[in-house]
Amino acid sequence: MVKILVPFLLVRVLRGWLYPGTRRNLVRRRNNVKDICEVAEALGIELISKSGGYWSLCPFHDEKTPSFKLSPEKGVFYCFGCGAKGNAFHLTQKMRSCNFEEASSWLLSLSLLTTNNKTVPMVEQKEINxxxxxxxxxxxxxxxxxxxxxxxxxxxxxxxxxxxxxxxxxxxxxxxxxxxxxxxxxxxxxxxxxxxxxxxxxxxxxxxxxxxxxxxxxxxxxxxxxxxxxxxxxxxxxxxxxxxxxxxxxxxxxxxxxxxxxxxxxxxAKSRLLFGLDQAAPFIRQHDEAIIVEGYFDVLTLHDCGIRNVVAALGVTLTRFQIEHAARYSESRAVILLLDSDSAGNAATDKLCASLLPNLVQDAGLDVSVSHLKPFKDAADFVQSIRKHQDDAGLRSLFAQTILANKIPWEQRRDKVLLGDLFKPGAPNENGDQDVQRQREVDNNSIVVI
Ligand SMILES: [Zn+2]
Missing domain, CATH: 3.90.980.10 (DNA primase, catalytic core, N-terminal domain)
Structure with missing residues (x-):
């Protein structure tokens, strides 16, 4: 027994002395991938969300219905068709045909990895100008x-x-x-x-x-x-x-x-860009107010009938940076949040008012209010319906009236959210993370606040 144990322990001690922290660093690196879904998207894998996970057509075998599943909570992927599996590093290595260090370096260059620089040696990458x-x-x-x-x-x-x-x-x-x-x-x-x-x-x-x-x-x-x-x-x-x-x-x-x-x-970088900002900037200045909507088509249809101080987030996120960025073009830094009137849009507005805006408004001196276009689902729906019996001048004035009539300061919405929570002792917060996450799974195109 001693004959077996002594060499075994000796090897362990020697390895630890020669390569201090190697295994620990490796594990830490693996845990530091921010989100395997983000990695997959950066690799060009198109995801759809359904039945509690994210799916795609498998990039490693030919197929017509998605059997490639990502589990963001575990940080792994698995293909039910060909059996390909692994974590974000394996996925990157396979997709880019590279080794572990190159994969780490690539992930790091896209800020998809949070790490201490000392633990990941930067492999020299061909810099794309x-x-x-x-x-x-x-x-x-x-x-x-x-x-x-x-x-x-x-x-x-x-x-x-x-x-x-x-x-x-x-x-x-x-x-x-x-x-x-x-x-x-x-x-x-x-x-x-x-x-x-x-x-x-x-x-x-x-x-x-x-x-x-x-x-x-x-x-x-x-x-x-x-x-x-x-x-x-x-x-x-x-x-x-x-x-x-x-x-x-x-x-x-x-x-x-x-x-x-x-x-x-x-x-x-999706979280730092706004759709339509190049077109909207002079009109945000002119109206001294930016309107943030959810979708590309909200911006396009509003713009088409002459309401041009409008921008949209890209896809499922609305970030602090985006709100601040839209406000930058308004002298009084005024922003109206006009998200969809469905449950996902409402949940996102609630969450913004309860968690993101308190700090943002204070730090950046923004003047934020919230409005809606009920009973219309969104701005595109509003335009399409109203245009049937109004000319564009009439539509613009109706839009302005509706926005104004439904407009409240963000604090009022926050108080409503907090009050709502107070009256549900012990019940899960219906506007909390889980709900927003669930909405995201139901409708991949809805806004999620991050
Ligand atoms: Zn496969």
């Missing part, structure tokens, strides 16, 4: 816009915009586009377009093309057959794209997300 990324993105934006106006297969997208009441002028102003489905062998249409540009000596590199995520799976463009909405910085430069599934697409089956965004890159 920000200028080059912007060049690729603006070339793509032009390509998508041209496809929308010219290509035969974009007919469904043009019809969709027409049905939603988006005029050609607004379409052009916002640079809306369409991503064609055409594939050249294994190369997606968008990628083929960029590689053609590259051959014409336009200075773009393959890593820059990869970074904008125009091809997420071997056989499919991330935005193929979708309406594409450029996300621009305040200066009007395209930094990424949002996209919307069109009714009855030909290549998709069920279970695909309605909205898909560009992957995270050095110029595209």
């Amino acid at each position: 920000e200028h080059e990324l912007r060049l690729v993105l603006s070339a793509l934006a032009r390509y998508y816009a041209k496809s929308l106006s010219e290509s035969v297969e974009a007919g469904a997208a043009r019809m969709y915009l027409y049905d939603r009441g988006i005029s050609p002028e607004t379409t052009i102003k916002f640079g809306l586009g369409y991503a064609p489905s055409r594939s050249i062998g294994q190369i997606s249409a968008s990628r083929y377009f960029l590689q053609e540009l590259q051959q014409k000596n336009v200075s773009i590199s393959i890593p820059a093309i990869d970074a904008v995520g125009v091809k997420s799976f071997p056989k499919r463009d991330r935005f193929a057959e979708r309406l594409v909405l450029p996300i621009r910085d305040p200066a009007g430069q395209t930094v990424g794209f949002g996209s919307r599934l069109l009714p009855q697409p030909t290549i998709y089956k069920k279970n695909v997300p309605k909205y898909v965004n560009s992957p995270v890159s050095s110029v595209f």
Whole structure:
């Protein structure tokens, strides 16, 4: 027994002395991935939420219905089709065909890893020049816009915009586009377009093309057959794209997300951008007030009928940065939160007023109020219904009246939330995290406050 134990202990002691903290650091690194869902999205995996988890078509085998499941609470993935499994590091390594250190380094470069710099050696990465990324993105934006106006297969997208009441002028102003489905062998249409540009000596590199995520799976463009909405910085430069599934697409089956965004890159961080800000900024200044809505189409339809001091968050989050950013263009730093009138929108507004705004308003000196457009679900619904029997001038005045009539200071909403909680002793907070999280699972396009 002693003969076995002594060498065993000796090896343990020696290993600890030679490589202090190796195992501990490894474990810590694995625990420091912020969110496997964010990692998956950054890798170009499109997620949908259903039955208590996040699902996707498996990136490692060919399939038509999603069997690839992510469990954010455990930080792992598992494919019921091919058995692929692991944590965020395994996923990154497999998707990017790299080793553990390179995966760590990549995750770190996108701020998807929180770590002490000493524990993760930075592997030198080929730096993708920000200028080059912007060049690729603006070339793509032009390509998508041209496809929308010219290509035969974009007919469904043009019809969709027409049905939603988006005029050609607004379409052009916002640079809306369409991503064609055409594939050249294994190369997606968008990628083929960029590689053609590259051959014409336009200075773009393959890593820059990869970074904008125009091809997420071997056989499919991330935005193929979708309406594409450029996300621009305040200066009007395209930094990424949002996209919307069109009714009855030909290549998709069920279970695909309605909205898909560009992957995270050095110029595209969803939590720091607002849709429509480049168009809205002068009008926020003029009206001395910014209106924040939930969806791309709320912004587009309001803008279309002349209500232009409006911006939207991208996807499911509304952050402190976004609210402050919208307020920056108003002299009195006035912001109206006009989220959807459904339960998810209400829960998000409650949560904002109860938890995020108290500090934000104090720190940043904002003047925030809350309003709604009930009985209409959202601004797009309001515009579409009212436009049937009002001209745009009438609509604008009705909109202003409705907003004003329903407007309350954020503190009043906060007090209502707190009072509501007081009268439910012992009951779970119905506006709390769990509820918002549940809503997120029900409707992946609803706002969640973070
Ligand atoms: Zn699989």
